[in-house]
Amino acid sequence: MSSVQKSREEYINYLLEKYGDMVYRLALARTKNKEDAEDVFQDVFYKLSKKTPEFENKNHEKAWLIRVTINLSKNLFSSSWMRKMISLEDEIKFEEECEQEVYFEVLSLPVKYRTAIHLFYYEGFTIKEIASILNLNENTVKTRLSRAKEKLKTKLEGGFEGG
Amino acid sequence: MDNINLYKRANNQIKADENLKMKTRKQLLSNKKHYNRIAIKLANIAAIILVVFSIIWLSINQQANQMQSIVVLDSTKQTTNLPKVENKEILISMLEKLSNKQVNSVNESDEVSEQGEYDVADKQRHSDTIEQVEGVEEADIVKTDGEYIYYIEKQKVWIIKADTLQIINNIVYEESGFSPSELYLHKNYLVVIGQSLTQDNNDTAYYDVAYIGNTCALVYDISKKEDVKETRKIEIDGYTIASRMIDDMVYLVVNQPIELTDQTKADEEKLKPTYFDSAISEETQKIDFPEIYYFPGEISESCYLVLASFSAEQTTEAKIQAYLGSGNEVYVSERNIYVAKLNYNYDLIDQAKNIMGFRTYNDYTEIYKFGLKEGNIEYEASGSVPGYVLNQFSMDETDGYFRIATTEENETLNQSTNALFVLDNKLNIIGKLENLANGEKIYAVRYMKDKAYIVTFNQIDPLYVIDLSNPNLPIVSGELKVQGYSTYLHFYDETYLIGIGEATKLQGEDVVPSGIKISLFDISNMKQPKEVSTVTIGDRGTYSEATYNHKVFLFSKEKNLIVFPITVMENINGQTKITLQGAILYGISPEKQIYERGKIVANNSTEIIRRSFYIGDLLYVCSTEGIRVIDLNSMQEVNKVEL
Numbered sequence: 001m002s003s004v005q006k007s008r009e010e011y012i013n014y015l016l017e018k019y020g021d022m023v024y025r026l027a028l029a030r031t032k033n034k035e036d037a038e039d040v041f042q043d044v045f046y047k048l049s050k051k052t053p054e055f056e057n058k059n060h061e062k063a064w065l066i067r068v069t070i071n072l073s074k075n076l077f078s079s080s081w082m083r084k085m086i087s088l089e090d091e092i093k094f095e096e097e098c099e100q101e102v103y104f105e106v107l108s109l110p111v112k113y114r115t116a117i118h119l120f121y122y123e124g125f126t127i128k129e130i131a132s133i134l135n136l137n138e139n140t141v142k143t144r145l146s147r148a149k150e151k152l153k154t155k156l157e158g159g160f161e162g163g
Numbered sequence: 164m165d166n167i168n169l170y171k172r173a174n175n176q177i178k179a180d181e182n183l184k185m186k187t188r189k190q191l192l193s194n195k196k197h198y199n200r201i202a203i204k205l206a207n208i209a210a211i212i213l214v215v216f217s218i219i220w221l222s223i224n225q226q227a228n229q230m231q232s233i234v235v236l237d238s239t240k241q242t243t244n245l246p247k248v249e250n251k252e253i254l255i256s257m258l259e260k261l262s263n264k265q266v267n268s269v270n271e272s273d274e275v276s277e278q279g280e281y282d283v284a285d286k287q288r289h290s291d292t293i294e295q296v297e298g299v300e301e302a303d304i305v306k307t308d309g310e311y312i313y314y315i316e317k318q319k320v321w322i323i324k325a326d327t328l329q330i331i332n333n334i335v336y337e338e339s340g341f342s343p344s345e346l347y348l349h350k351n352y353l354v355v356i357g358q359s360l361t362q363d364n365n366d367t368a369y370y371d372v373a374y375i376g377n378t379c380a381l382v383y384d385i386s387k388k389e390d391v392k393e394t395r396k397i398e399i400d401g402y403t404i405a406s407r408m409i410d411d412m413v414y415l416v417v418n419q420p421i422e423l424t425d426q427t428k429a430d431e432e433k434l435k436p437t438y439f440d441s442a443i444s445e446e447t448q449k450i451d452f453p454e455i456y457y458f459p460g461e462i463s464e465s466c467y468l469v470l471a472s473f474s475a476e477q478t479t480e481a482k483i484q485a486y487l488g489s490g491n492e493v494y495v496s497e498r499n500i501y502v503a504k505l506n507y508n509y510d511l512i513d514q515a516k517n518i519m520g521f522r523t524y525n526d527y528t529e530i531y532k533f534g535l536k537e538g539n540i541e542y543e544a545s546g547s548v549p550g551y552v553l554n555q556f557s558m559d560e561t562d563g564y565f566r567i568a569t570t571e572e573n574e575t576l577n578q579s580t581n582a583l584f585v586l587d588n589k590l591n592i593i594g595k596l597e598n599l600a601n602g603e604k605i606y607a608v609r610y611m612k613d614k615a616y617i618v619t620f621n622q623i624d625p626l627y628v629i630d631l632s633n634p635n636l637p638i639v640s641g642e643l644k645v646q647g648y649s650t651y652l653h654f655y656d657e658t659y660l661i662g663i664g665e666a667t668k669l670q671g672e673d674v675v676p677s678g679i680k681i682s683l684f685d686i687s688n689m690k691q692p693k694e695v696s697t698v699t700i701g702d703r704g705t706y707s708e709a710t711y712n713h714k715v716f717l718f719s720k721e722k723n724l725i726v727f728p729i730t731v732m733e734n735i736n737g738q739t740k741i742t743l744q745g746a747i748l749y750g751i752s753p754e755k756q757i758y759e760r761g762k763i764v765a766n767n768s769t770e771i772i773r774r775s776f777y778i779g780d781l782l783y784v785c786s787t788e789g790i791r792v793i794d795l796n797s798m799q800e801v802n803k804v805e806l
Contacts, residue, residue, distance in 0.1 A: 017184075021178050042183075049191045071420075074420070099169050100173070101169075
């Protein structure tokens, strides 16, 4: 049964279960702040619930959510001094120290670079898909990815290359 | 282990926690708006430090704040000529002030409309998407002129002969990146509004991210159905929050976010509002800073509010204006556009006062009024009221007075209250009814002439009848408490009101939804509204788009017809099952009892009923798979077409 036929309640549950983590991870990577990410999270699903779900296929659904997450996290102007008050590093602990290091190095990149990295390497979108989600041309996406990797090379041993 | 894998592993450990999901789920199910709480949390910390400080400064600040707001208001009222942005530096400095201010951007673009009916000369009587306000048409995914059906489905616009269901033509957008979302029909012109993802020329690297899409309106000459011709194209960066059509004039209200980065700061072209109008040229147009207005008071979002008007019939230039600002909900009368923008007042002093137990509310709605004169849009006034508006039905203009119903919520104290304001033509508040249903929230509003009907809800549903005959003194004239609540109200006639919403029941201490409910209220006596009939469909989990999107609701008194799509869930032997997916038809008997006239069952679990309308005695039901026709006399399916 396709998702939209279920009751509203079930549909909401389905979306939250299916995409909740994805939305939250991207929101966190962009906002670098738990509260902001949570707000974006709620905004995204609120927006989704107001939209008649008529996605052509699952890829559209996912791309739409990514786009809205990006859009809503962009419009959210958190005060920078507040971010300093609550440091994400103190809030999020990873199992391994090396994971911690890589994660926060990626997050230290400018937002457009870390967004590209996240979508390409974590979400596994192709450059073409990212270009269409972000409404950019493919060369721009490529440039962002390579700049991001250049920056990471100086900070991380071994750079950011696939093994 | 390479760094990419470490990044993946790190991300795998990040999860949206169950509390957040639960909170979100609850909010979505209760249809409650989400508010950004960062500032409140921040203020909570700060307030503890500030408590002593604020006790001393409380009254002084309060007075100062009031003085300030009076000054701002005065300047609003005195001039209908808004200040202009003038140049890039001013724009940047205005936007940069924002970065120290926290703002939210729940931009809702879901506009609702209702079904109504009217006579088309020489053609069969049919239902049509209209009109919160008579004469102000609203867009929808399906339109008919009684002879042909125009329907958006599967990313195409289908043109179908109504009597035979023969597909005459379809407009395909596969390659263009355009996604059609709504239609207007004016004489031999079809206006298709949607989002386009095409990017014009230049290097867009300056923009960090894209918007959800650009608003795009395409006009077609449909005098030859088998050979439709695009007559004009208008594209505006940003997303539509509302559109309307009055006679041949189409109005679009668009939010166009401004991306402020080092690069855009360096290149002023990137900061200018952008649009395209095929009636002007094949070049993208920019609005210069001296032509961009801004509203009095504070700027709350890095966004342009763009208003556009163009003729569906003629290819004269579109009139496009940009204001620094944005909107959430839009109400359009025949003479004016009102844009409501939710704003926040996160003054630390206010927050401290809240924590100390003084009840102050922080949300307020700014209202911008634009006059419509022969297709021109002119800024007329702005004003503000406390609280937020639910949707376009919360607003109304009658006899030159603007009425607006709002809910104020205080998240810190977990309190809420509701109010109705009457504003004059300069948007000064001249009358108000406050403290309506404390602890509850507005779920539905409808106005008729000098009355307002407001549904609030917390445990049970009070339907309030508000007497607005004295604009300076709105008063509650009647009140009715019933189980459940309506989220949409539709007038049956002057004496009866239909409500659709959720049935509720008490489960322990919690009020839980228990199916979809339709009610008929007798409103002939404004002091004593009565619920004369009610039908509850299904159990908890039953779901109808009609509870939040009224475009799916079809009503005709003459045809004795209420139709809406529904998914019915029933609890059978302890198991919740879908017992109907499709739509239900109701009628209202002469004794004013609601009764079921029939059901439309989806062919399979993937078919969704989207809209219904009638032409003569035939009911057309549009779904994701096609259109079927039901004879309203025999209730038999007489024709169908697959799309």
